[in-house]
Amino acid sequence: MNAKVCIIDDDKNVRNSLKEILEDEGYEVQLYASGKSCLKQLEKERPSVLFLDVWLNNEDGLEILKEIKKIYPTLPIIMISGHATIELAVQATKMGADDFLEKPLSIQTVLEKIDKVLQIKNPQIKEIQLEYDELIGNSEQILKVKQAIAQAAKTNVRVFIYGENGTGKELVARMIYKNSERKDKPFVDINCAAIPEDLIESELFGHEKGAFTGAIERRIGKFEQANGGTLFLDEICDMSLSTQAKVLRVIEEQQLTRVGGTEKIAIDVRIIAATNIDPLQAIKEGKFREDLYYRLNVIPIIMPPLRERIADIPLLLDHFLKKTIEANQLEPKVFTSAAIELLSQYNWPGNVRELKNVVERLAILTNDTKIDVDHVREGLFNFIQEKEEDFPGLDLRSARREFEKNYIIKALKQFDKNISKTAKFLGMERTHLHKKIKSLNIKIDEL
Ligand SMILES: Nc1ncnc2c1ncn2[C@@H]1O[C@H](COP(=O)(O)OP(=O)(O)OP(=O)(O)O)[C@@H](O)[C@H]1O
Ligand SMILES: [Mg+2]
Structure with a gap:
């Protein structure tokens, strides 16, 4: 192009x-x-x-x-x-x-x-030839991510993607795959956090008939399904230590045995792993195996939070607005500069996914060809506070925690404490919202 x-x-x-x-x-x-x-x-x-x-x-x-x-x-x-x-x-x-x-x-x-x-x-502009290019953004951080994607796509090495919720980790994994030589082979993904501990090994490696109660048929696992192609291990830090050990062995030996089986099956998969938990911290806490981390982390890609690359916000607003208009056959609309400014001040705890949801809501709910600050405020249920708020004198970490807590409480109330709806609005997964509620010590019953 x-x-x-x-x-x-x-x-x-x-x-x-x-x-x-x-x-x-x-x-x-x-x-x-x-x-x-x-x-x-x-x-x-x-x-x-x-x-x-x-x-x-x-x-x-x-x-x-x-x-x-x-x-x-x-x-x-x-x-x-x-x-x-x-x-x-x-x-x-x-x-x-x-x-x-x-x-x-x-x-x-x-x-x-x-x-x-x-x-x-864009120092590498001539070298980066991504065919599948939906990663919107011009900021230095995103250009670096694009470079890493281009580099990873040229090879078969393992990639480790780290970033907060909604920053685009899965999108990046898919871009690497679609631009790689393996693009005509399968892309298989598995969310390690969403699968109960007693099922994960069978999900990953498959099982033989009769391996355990309920195993009435032989089942092919994700590694085998991805054979010749790419396996995306999402939320890898949520995997138990014993499963991590088994994954490490499969990677090292390039073969696996199905649960309850004896046959060794050779596999050739390209692994892309992702997590929203700081992997080094997880290693320190003994939750993530260091040896597995080093195996996976051949090309690291760090997804920057949206609040650290606000220069991309206008582009993203524009991108999702157009997409929503097209998908819903709405009349053309634009954001006013003031609305863009206000949305750029917001700190986007749910990152790009949250921004996407907000734009979709605004595009659909605004009966005007210009989406202005008032629509933005209304559309966000007045969640966005403008800057002249009282200064609470907290350090940054506590201030962020305080903000997140209040914000999530407001959202929960707004959606009658319905976790799925609240999570959707905030642009995060249910499981992640549950974790947040727990870690922020929010007492749902008392709201
Ligand atoms: N830079 C970007 N340009 C365009 N769309 C983006 C960008 N980043 C993220 N998105 C979109 O935002 C949504 C969330 O992205 P994605 O699912 O890849 O995030 P994630 O980091 O995997 O989140 P989670 O940790 O919650 O799983 C998707 O719809 C994705 O297409
Ligand atoms: Mg994801």
Whole structure:
């Protein structure tokens, strides 16, 4: 896929010559005579770079720059000017412009500048060729994740993904698989936390007929189902120590024996493991085997929480809004800048999954073509507190705990203490919500 470039210039000659230069280099180019017309299309176009003239007919290029940066803070912008002064360049840089191009244009300079901004923003842009690319985000953290995915997809080595709930661990596992040589072979996943202890071995390794009461047929386990392909061991830290030992042995020997069986079955699976528990902490607490961790952790991928990459929030809002509109055949809608701003302040404990749920609700519930702050507040049941709240003077960890506790209590009340509904709203799994309720010492009966 070629990088897309948008050009805003009121001078037709400039537009066309830039187009020619860039198309010759394989870029896809879109031209606009005014900032307004481009702004309307930006969401749809999602360019990798934008060229913007400083002096436009009836428009101030710097104003347009400000407007665009507000909505797409990470989009690289190169300003074009016929009468560049140092003051102007400084001012534009302060407002977020990434570079400056002077008229008359020289082919070499144009290409140097575009290469430079693309490389700063995305050092591996030419190497990363992900076919299946749904991991939305331009932040440095997400670019790193994309690099790791590309690297992992090229090989068969084991990958260990760590991140909070809803950060996209499963999505990443699927992207690695879909971009790997094993893409035509099975992808099998198993959520180790969701399966009762006495069933997990049979789930993983299968069982022979009569292996235990109730084993009326031979059953093929997940490892065997994934043979030749990829096995995604989700929530691996929730596996018991004895099962971990067996998984380790299967990985080392590359063969398994079904429960109650004697036959050794050779297996060839690529393992991707994930957890939302800090694995090093789990090792310290004796809940996770260190030797298994080192076996699995050949390529580590750490998924950043959404609150640590707020630059991606506008892109994600936009992405899920479009998807919801399309899926439900709703009339087109956009978020206002103020709404985007407010949603960027929120700390998203349920990460991308929570954001996705919130956008879906807002898209469906808002009977307006503009989703504004009031809709956002209403849609979130006033959960989002604006910043001028009283300062409680807690350290960060306690403050976060306090916030989470209050937030979950409010949500529980909002959904009549129904765990499934509350979990869905918060964007987390039921089991995880149960754990949270316990660890935060929330007494449901007393609510
Ligand atoms: N960067 C992203 N771009 C687009 N969609 C995303 C992104 N990250 C997550 N999602 C979407 O958010 C939802 C949650 O992601 P996913 O299930 O992969 O998270 P997870 O880390 O496995 O969560 P959990 O720990 O709760 O299992 C999915 O619908 C996924 O497609
Ligand atoms: Mg998951």
